[in-house]
Amino acid sequence: MSDEQQKIKDEMIAKANRAVNEVAQEFIGGLNQRVTDLEKAIVANDRNTVLELAYNLETEAATFGWPRVTRICKWLRRIFSGDFDQKPDAEDVLETLNGLKLMVADTDNPDEVRDEELFGKLYPAMQKAVTDI
Amino acid sequence: MSEYKKSMDIKDLKILIVDSNVFIAKMLYSILEAFGIRNIILCHTLEEAEKKYYSDEINCVFVDFMMQNRSGIEFIKTLRTKPGEKNDQKLPIILNTGLTDMDTIFMARDAGVTEVISKPFSPAQVLSKLENAVNNPRDFIEIDEFIGPDRRRSRLNNNEWSGENDRRRHNAN
Numbered sequence: 001m002s003d004e005q006q007k008i009k010d011e012m013i014a015k016a017n018r019a020v021n022e023v024a025q026e027f028i029g030g031l032n033q034r035v036t037d038l039e040k041a042i043v044a045n046d047r048n049t050v051l052e053l054a055y056n057l058e059t060e061a062a063t064f065g066w067p068r069v070t071r072i073c074k075w076l077r078r079i080f081s082g083d084f085d086q087k088p089d090a091e092d093v094l095e096t097l098n099g100l101k102l103m104v105a106d107t108d109n110p111d112e113v114r115d116e117e118l119f120g121k122l123y124p125a126m127q128k129a130v131t132d133i
Numbered sequence: 134m135s136e137y138k139k140s141m142d143i144k145d146l147k148i149l150i151v152d153s154n155v156f157i158a159k160m161l162y163s164i165l166e167a168f169g170i171r172n173i174i175l176c177h178t179l180e181e182a183e184k185k186y187y188s189d190e191i192n193c194v195f196v197d198f199m200m201q202n203r204s205g206i207e208f209i210k211t212l213r214t215k216p217g218e219k220n221d222q223k224l225p226i227i228l229n230t231g232l233t234d235m236d237t238i239f240m241a242r243d244a245g246v247t248e249v250i251s252k253p254f255s256p257a258q259v260l261s262k263l264e265n266a267v268n269n270p271r272d273f274i275e276i277d278e279f280i281g282p283d284r285r286r287s288r289l290n291n292n293e294w295s296g297e298n299d300r301r302r303h304n305a306n
Contacts, residue, residue, distance in 0.1 A: 009260070010238055012168050016256030019163035027156045048174035058156045059231035063160065 024064040031066070039097055042076070050080045067118045071126075071131045071133060072100045078130045088129035096122050136194060141267055143260075146219035147190060151182040152197040154230065157252065160272045161195060161229070164256045164288035167197065168263075187217045189225065193267060195250075205230075213245040213280040217222065222280065223273045224249050225266035244280025247271075 001009075034057055041049040054077040061069035078084055079093065099122045103115045126133050147166055152158035158175055162250060165173050174189065176182035179200050186194070194212065196205040209226055216222040228241045241249050247266040250258060250304040271282040 011257045013260060017165035018260075019167045021164055023156060024156060024158045026134055026159075035237040054154075059252040060156045062231070062266060063157065066212065122235075 009046050010049055025059055027064045028107045031061075031069070031107050035101055035104050037071075038073075038076070039101065041094070042097060043078075047080055048124055051077055053082065054071045066104075068103060069100065071119070072103075073124070075126050075130055078133070085131050086129050090124065092125040093131065096126060141192065143263055143267060144169040145173070145176070146170055146192040146267065149174045149176065149182060149185060149189075149194045150192045151176050151179060151194065151200070151205070153177050153200050154197060157197070157229070161259065164262075165261050167245065167256070168260060179205075181209070182208065186212065190219050193227065193263065194226045195227045195229055198228055198232055198241070206240050209241070209244040210245055213214050222275075223270070223282075224269070227262055227266055242281075242284050243279065245279070 006042065034053065038050065038053045038057065041053055054073045057079060058070050058073035060065070061073065075092075075096065079088060099118050103110070123133075148170060150165075152161065152175075154301075155177070158177065162173055162175050174185050176185055185191075196208055198205045200208070205228060209228065209250045211222050212220075212224065212226060213222060216224070225247040226245070227248045227250055228246045229250045229252060230237060230241070233251045238249060247270075248262045265301075271286070274281060274283055274301055
């Protein structure tokens with residue numbers, strides 16, 4: 001590839017990265033509501049909706065820089081699809097869900113230190129249910 | 134019929150995105166648009182996508198693995214077995230998925246997918262997969278039990294799968 005071709009390619013990717021950032025801002029603005037919707041589906045034991053919402057959040061949060069949200073949603077998806085190593089207690093599910101709600105409560109001012117500590121506390125129970133989470 | 138042409142400029146492609154995930158679909162649309170691609174059709178359901186596919190000429194399809202009520206894999210099989218009058222059976226199909234376990238990858242490969250892109254993906258990855266799918270086609274196989282690009286990538290002299298990227302070299306230990 002010539003230098004000129006590489007330059008064109010780099011410009012295309014830079015432009016695409018700027019476009020992705022705009023979509024990311026939109027995603028962050030609606031994150032809290034999406035977690036609320038997920039909670040409602042879990043409380044209603046609406047398995048299909050839980051799977052759809054959790055999968056969507058799992059993949060989107062990873063894309064837009066919310067890795068702990070991704071891991072919790074992946075865990076919820078695995079639990080509700082029956083793909084777990086040990087069935088978790090209902091309390092563990094609710095505690096994990098509460099942790100998730102706290103992490104997205106103020107998306108304009110995320111607290112990375114608090115969220116990392118919180119995830120560390122939730123992780124043992126999550127891993128007990130799904131070992132490769 | 135829209136025929137797949139080797140070394141097509143990606144800006145001239147007409148691309149169908151099928152993804153029920155609103156933000157991922159939007160992001161993919163924005164990425165492709167930033168690449169200069171002007172003809173992009175976005176569908177959030179497989180039913181809608183099927184209608185578009187059979188009524189329009191399409192050059193490449195991006196489809197999500199996990200759709201609302203049907204699997205993206207079934208959609209790929211449909212495109213391979215019933216390409217319709219407007220489109221080529223050899224159409225590049227790229228599966229985007231958050232599930233990267235071996236079962237999913239094998240399912241995708243056996244359904245006749247051209248490339249798999251795992252979420253989360255970056256614009257650079259999208260460009261690489263798209264260029265590879267469009268401009269570096271593998272032999273197309275059509276037998277009773279399989280219709281799709283040759284599953285044996287090792288036959289290709291492709292940088293993406295050779296040298297340091299050749300996983301077989303690193304699986305020996």
